[in-house]
Amino acid sequence: MRTWTAADGRRIEAMLIEGGEESFRIRLADGRTFDLKPSQVSAEDQTYVTQTLKDRALEAQREAGLASGPYAEACVGEWQKMTAEDGLRFHFFANKRDLKEGQTYPLCIYLHGSSNTGSDLEKREPGANAFANEAFYEARPCFVIAPEAPAGTGAFKQIAPRILALIDHLTLHLPIDRERIYLTGYSMGSRGCWDLLIAAPERFAAAVPIAGPLGGNAVKDLPKVAIWMHYGELDKKDEFLALSAALKAAGHDFRETEHPGADHVSFHGKVAKDPAVHEWMFAQKRSSR
DSSP states (O other), X not given: OEEEEBTTSOEEEEEEEEEOSSOXXXXXXXXXXXXXXXXXXXXXXXXXXXXXXXXXXXXXXXXXXXXXXXXXXXXXXXXXXXXOTTSOXXXXXOBGGGOOTTXXXXXXXXXXXXXXXXXXXXXXOHHXXXXXXXXXXXXXXXXXXXXXXXXXXXXXXXXXXXXXXXXXXHHHHSOEEEEEEEEEEETHHHHHHHHHHHHSTTTOXXXXXXXXXXXXXXXXXXXXXXXXXXXXXXXXXXXXXXXXXXXXXXXXXXXXXEETTOXXXXXXXXXXXXXXXXXXXXXXXXXXX
């Protein structure tokens, strides 16, 4: 219920029920309904009607995304190779079998290491595949994307706007819980996690960067997001210890795991397949930070 102002200044309490460009219907507290034209209410009310109907249409579009829309035929329980509107290529996974109508689900974004740059979607790393593992997926159904950095890309920071545009497109057409969008990645992809957090501080609920530190000077720009970083004992340990100290000094609430005896690559798959990491990630919500 809200207060409406008629064109002649009268005020009434009513709820917007439905409408279109030519007219809309409101319901009073006593149950009576009236059809009105935009010209019969204030400019503020006209704006409210336009925006509310637009928002409702978008929500209906999202709710119907598993049955119709640009991703409906891709939600088949197998990895799909897809191309965004701007040409960015990405792997996509979802399984309608485990997604219930009327519910929303997390979006998980995995960023690959430098060796997969420009690989024409021929490779997927363990960090992406783990989300689609049958047992993991049944316990924690979600939507998963693994964008591919085009050949010549030196860092995901260079294509951050394209990844964010893809996320926007996905959330417009699928029942994605916008409070539960997660980032993870390995090496170059780990650095990409940090960069995307800084590029879109209000977008993500949690990140699990693996084997890729954030430059110390950039900590000041990092939002207060749930983070669990992983690194190998034999892999640039001093950089990670410095990062940990900087995060603590800046007041970040984060987790870190040093993997004993591990170099840059030897523990990546272990983290990706760790149920504890997935359980922690899926428990995070943006609104709780």
